[in-house]
Amino acid sequence: MKDIVKGFLSFQANVFPERRELFRGLASSQSPKALFISCSDSRLVPELVTQQDPGQLFVIRNAGNIIPPFGPEPGGVSATIEYAVLALGVSDIIICGHSNCGAMKAIATCQCLDNMPAVSHWLRYADAAKSVVEDKSHASEEDKVNAMVQENVIAQLYNIRTHPSVAVALRNRTIRLHGWVYDIETGVIHALEHMSERFVLLSENPDTFFE
Ligand SMILES: [Zn+2]
Numbered sequence: 001m002k003d004i005v006k007g008f009l010s011f012q013a014n015v016f017p018e019r020r021e022l023f024r025g026l027a028s029s030q031s032p033k034a035l036f037i038s039c040s041d042s043r044l045v046p047e048l049v050t051q052q053d054p055g056q057l058f059v060i061r062n063a064g065n066i067i068p069p070f071g072p073e074p075g076g077v078s079a080t081i082e083y084a085v086l087a088l089g090v091s092d093i094i095i096c097g098h099s100n101c102g103a104m105k106a107i108a109t110c111q112c113l114d115n116m117p118a119v120s121h122w123l124r125y126a127d128a129a130k131s132v133v134e135d136k137s138h139a140s141e142e143d144k145v146n147a148m149v150q151e152n153v154i155a156q157l158y159n160i161r162t163h164p165s166v167a168v169a170l171r172n173r174t175i176r177l178h179g180w181v182y183d184i185e186t187g188v189i190h191a192l193e194h195m196s197e198r199f200v201l202l203s204e205n206p207d208t209f210f211e
Contacts, residue, residue, distance in 0.1 A: 035084040038096040064103030085165040096180040108148040129155040
Protein backbone atom coordinates (compact mmCIF):
# COMPACT_ATOMS: atom_id res chain seq x y z
CA MET A 1 0.00 0.00 0.00
CA LYS A 2 2.92 2.31 0.73
CA ASP A 3 3.99 2.09 -2.93
CA ILE A 4 0.53 3.14 -4.05
CA VAL A 5 0.45 6.23 -1.82
CA LYS A 6 4.01 7.03 -2.85
CA GLY A 7 2.91 6.79 -6.46
CA PHE A 8 0.03 9.17 -5.83
CA LEU A 9 2.32 11.68 -4.14
CA SER A 10 4.61 11.52 -7.16
CA PHE A 11 1.62 12.03 -9.47
CA GLN A 12 0.46 15.03 -7.46
CA ALA A 13 3.92 16.59 -7.34
CA ASN A 14 5.20 15.81 -10.84
CA VAL A 15 2.60 14.58 -13.30
CA PHE A 16 -0.45 16.65 -12.42
CA PRO A 17 1.27 20.07 -12.67
CA GLU A 18 2.54 19.21 -16.17
CA ARG A 19 -0.94 18.25 -17.33
CA ARG A 20 -2.92 20.82 -15.40
CA GLU A 21 -4.65 22.12 -18.53
CA LEU A 22 -5.85 18.65 -19.52
CA PHE A 23 -7.38 18.06 -16.11
CA ARG A 24 -8.92 21.56 -16.00
CA GLY A 25 -10.65 20.80 -19.29
CA LEU A 26 -11.94 17.51 -17.94
CA ALA A 27 -13.10 18.92 -14.60
CA SER A 28 -16.72 19.43 -15.61
CA SER A 29 -17.32 17.03 -18.49
CA GLN A 30 -16.10 14.03 -20.45
CA SER A 31 -16.60 12.91 -24.03
CA PRO A 32 -14.80 9.60 -24.48
CA LYS A 33 -15.10 8.15 -27.97
CA ALA A 34 -14.87 4.50 -26.96
CA LEU A 35 -16.08 2.04 -24.35
CA PHE A 36 -13.27 -0.39 -23.50
CA ILE A 37 -14.30 -3.63 -21.80
CA SER A 38 -11.48 -5.75 -20.47
CA CYS A 39 -10.50 -8.22 -17.80
CA SER A 40 -9.54 -6.90 -14.35
CA ASP A 41 -6.14 -8.59 -14.75
CA SER A 42 -3.38 -6.29 -13.50
CA ARG A 43 -1.23 -6.99 -16.55
CA LEU A 44 -3.58 -5.45 -19.09
CA VAL A 45 -3.82 -1.67 -18.78
CA PRO A 46 -6.22 -0.30 -21.43
CA GLU A 47 -4.93 3.29 -21.36
CA LEU A 48 -1.31 2.13 -21.55
CA VAL A 49 -1.64 -0.28 -24.47
CA THR A 50 -3.79 2.16 -26.46
CA GLN A 51 -1.84 5.24 -25.36
CA GLN A 52 -5.00 7.12 -24.43
CA ASP A 53 -5.16 10.08 -22.07
CA PRO A 54 -7.60 10.58 -19.21
CA GLY A 55 -10.99 11.39 -20.70
CA GLN A 56 -10.55 9.24 -23.80
CA LEU A 57 -11.65 5.76 -22.70
CA PHE A 58 -14.78 4.80 -20.76
CA VAL A 59 -13.84 1.53 -19.12
CA ILE A 60 -15.55 -1.57 -17.72
CA ARG A 61 -13.30 -4.17 -16.15
CA ASN A 62 -14.29 -7.44 -14.53
CA ALA A 63 -13.07 -11.02 -14.20
CA GLY A 64 -12.98 -12.46 -17.72
CA ASN A 65 -14.20 -9.36 -19.63
CA ILE A 66 -17.71 -10.73 -19.43
CA ILE A 67 -20.94 -9.03 -20.48
CA PRO A 68 -24.09 -10.68 -19.16
CA PRO A 69 -26.85 -10.68 -21.79
CA PHE A 70 -29.53 -8.05 -21.16
CA GLY A 71 -32.24 -9.38 -18.87
CA PRO A 72 -35.14 -8.38 -16.64
CA GLU A 73 -32.79 -7.44 -13.78
CA PRO A 74 -29.95 -5.51 -15.41
CA GLY A 75 -26.83 -5.09 -13.28
CA GLY A 76 -23.80 -2.82 -13.19
CA VAL A 77 -22.33 -3.91 -16.51
CA SER A 78 -25.67 -3.30 -18.28
CA ALA A 79 -26.06 0.14 -16.67
CA THR A 80 -22.53 1.16 -17.63
CA ILE A 81 -23.00 0.05 -21.25
CA GLU A 82 -26.30 1.92 -21.45
CA TYR A 83 -24.71 5.08 -20.05
CA ALA A 84 -21.75 4.85 -22.44
CA VAL A 85 -23.99 4.44 -25.50
CA LEU A 86 -26.91 6.74 -24.65
CA ALA A 87 -25.41 9.44 -22.42
CA LEU A 88 -21.86 9.60 -23.76
CA GLY A 89 -22.57 8.52 -27.33
CA VAL A 90 -19.46 6.40 -27.75
CA SER A 91 -18.83 5.37 -31.36
CA ASP A 92 -16.83 2.22 -30.65
CA ILE A 93 -16.99 -0.62 -28.14
CA ILE A 94 -13.87 -2.76 -27.72
CA ILE A 95 -14.07 -6.08 -25.88
CA CYS A 96 -10.51 -7.07 -25.03
CA GLY A 97 -9.45 -10.45 -23.67
CA HIS A 98 -5.85 -11.36 -22.90
CA SER A 99 -3.36 -14.23 -22.84
CA ASN A 100 -2.95 -16.33 -19.69
CA CYS A 101 -6.36 -15.19 -18.40
CA GLY A 102 -7.02 -16.83 -15.03
CA ALA A 103 -10.78 -16.85 -15.56
CA MET A 104 -10.53 -18.50 -18.99
CA LYS A 105 -7.92 -20.94 -17.69
CA ALA A 106 -10.29 -21.98 -14.90
CA ILE A 107 -13.01 -22.71 -17.45
CA ALA A 108 -10.75 -24.45 -19.98
CA THR A 109 -9.15 -26.70 -17.40
CA CYS A 110 -12.39 -27.29 -15.46
CA GLN A 111 -10.88 -26.06 -12.20
CA CYS A 112 -13.00 -26.58 -9.13
CA LEU A 113 -14.42 -23.24 -8.03
CA ASP A 114 -16.55 -24.53 -5.13
CA ASN A 115 -14.74 -22.20 -2.75
CA MET A 116 -15.47 -19.19 -5.03
CA PRO A 117 -19.23 -19.35 -5.63
CA ALA A 118 -19.44 -15.83 -7.05
CA VAL A 119 -16.67 -16.45 -9.58
CA SER A 120 -18.21 -19.79 -10.50
CA HIS A 121 -21.59 -18.16 -11.10
CA TRP A 122 -20.10 -15.23 -13.03
CA LEU A 123 -18.14 -17.47 -15.39
CA ARG A 124 -21.35 -19.22 -16.45
CA TYR A 125 -21.80 -16.22 -18.79
CA ALA A 126 -18.98 -17.78 -20.80
CA ASP A 127 -20.80 -21.13 -21.20
CA ALA A 128 -21.36 -20.63 -24.94
CA ALA A 129 -17.63 -20.13 -25.47
CA LYS A 130 -16.85 -23.13 -23.29
CA SER A 131 -19.13 -25.36 -25.37
CA VAL A 132 -17.51 -24.18 -28.61
CA VAL A 133 -14.05 -24.89 -27.20
CA GLU A 134 -15.05 -28.29 -25.76
CA ASP A 135 -16.43 -29.27 -29.16
CA LYS A 136 -12.93 -29.18 -30.69
CA SER A 137 -9.68 -30.96 -29.85
CA HIS A 138 -6.62 -28.98 -28.79
CA ALA A 139 -2.94 -29.88 -29.07
CA SER A 140 -2.12 -28.68 -25.57
CA GLU A 141 -3.68 -27.13 -22.51
CA GLU A 142 -2.17 -23.78 -23.51
CA ASP A 143 -3.83 -24.02 -26.92
CA LYS A 144 -7.13 -24.76 -25.22
CA VAL A 145 -6.82 -21.73 -22.93
CA ASN A 146 -5.93 -19.53 -25.93
CA ALA A 147 -8.98 -20.84 -27.79
CA MET A 148 -11.11 -20.14 -24.71
CA VAL A 149 -9.84 -16.54 -24.55
CA GLN A 150 -10.75 -15.98 -28.22
CA GLU A 151 -14.11 -17.75 -28.11
CA ASN A 152 -15.03 -15.81 -24.97
CA VAL A 153 -14.44 -12.51 -26.76
CA ILE A 154 -16.70 -13.73 -29.58
CA ALA A 155 -19.38 -14.88 -27.10
CA GLN A 156 -19.34 -11.53 -25.29
CA LEU A 157 -19.62 -9.68 -28.62
CA TYR A 158 -22.87 -11.57 -29.13
CA ASN A 159 -24.01 -10.95 -25.55
CA ILE A 160 -23.54 -7.19 -25.86
CA ARG A 161 -25.83 -7.09 -28.89
CA THR A 162 -28.72 -8.13 -26.64
CA HIS A 163 -28.50 -4.77 -24.85
CA PRO A 164 -31.21 -2.50 -26.28
CA SER A 165 -28.99 0.60 -26.49
CA VAL A 166 -26.36 -1.35 -28.45
CA ALA A 167 -28.95 -3.02 -30.69
CA VAL A 168 -30.39 0.37 -31.68
CA ALA A 169 -26.96 1.91 -32.26
CA LEU A 170 -25.90 -1.04 -34.42
CA ARG A 171 -29.09 -0.80 -36.46
CA ASN A 172 -28.52 2.93 -36.91
CA ARG A 173 -24.86 2.28 -37.74
CA THR A 174 -23.71 4.77 -35.11
CA ILE A 175 -21.53 2.26 -33.29
CA ARG A 176 -18.89 -0.34 -34.10
CA LEU A 177 -17.98 -3.45 -32.12
CA HIS A 178 -14.38 -4.67 -31.87
CA GLY A 179 -13.07 -7.95 -30.45
CA TRP A 180 -9.44 -7.94 -29.36
CA VAL A 181 -7.02 -10.28 -27.62
CA TYR A 182 -3.91 -8.77 -26.03
CA ASP A 183 -0.78 -10.90 -25.62
CA ILE A 184 1.02 -10.03 -22.39
CA GLU A 185 4.43 -11.38 -23.33
CA THR A 186 4.73 -9.83 -26.79
CA GLY A 187 2.46 -6.77 -26.52
CA VAL A 188 0.69 -7.87 -29.71
CA ILE A 189 -3.07 -7.45 -30.23
CA HIS A 190 -5.12 -9.73 -32.47
CA ALA A 191 -8.47 -8.38 -33.64
CA LEU A 192 -11.53 -10.31 -34.77
CA GLU A 193 -12.24 -9.89 -38.46
CA HIS A 194 -15.91 -9.67 -39.36
CA MET A 195 -15.97 -11.65 -42.58
CA SER A 196 -13.67 -14.53 -41.68
CA GLU A 197 -14.44 -14.58 -37.94
CA ARG A 198 -10.68 -15.03 -37.53
CA PHE A 199 -8.31 -13.13 -35.29
CA VAL A 200 -5.77 -11.15 -37.31
CA LEU A 201 -2.90 -8.90 -36.31
CA LEU A 202 -4.25 -5.46 -35.43
CA SER A 203 -0.95 -3.86 -36.48
CA GLU A 204 -1.42 -5.20 -40.03
CA ASN A 205 -5.20 -4.69 -40.06
CA PRO A 206 -5.82 -1.43 -38.22
CA ASP A 207 -9.29 -0.97 -39.78
CA THR A 208 -10.55 -4.40 -38.69
CA PHE A 209 -13.79 -4.49 -36.75
CA PHE A 210 -16.36 -7.13 -35.85
CA GLU A 211 -19.60 -5.35 -36.67
ZN1 LIG B 1 -8.19 -12.24 -17.38
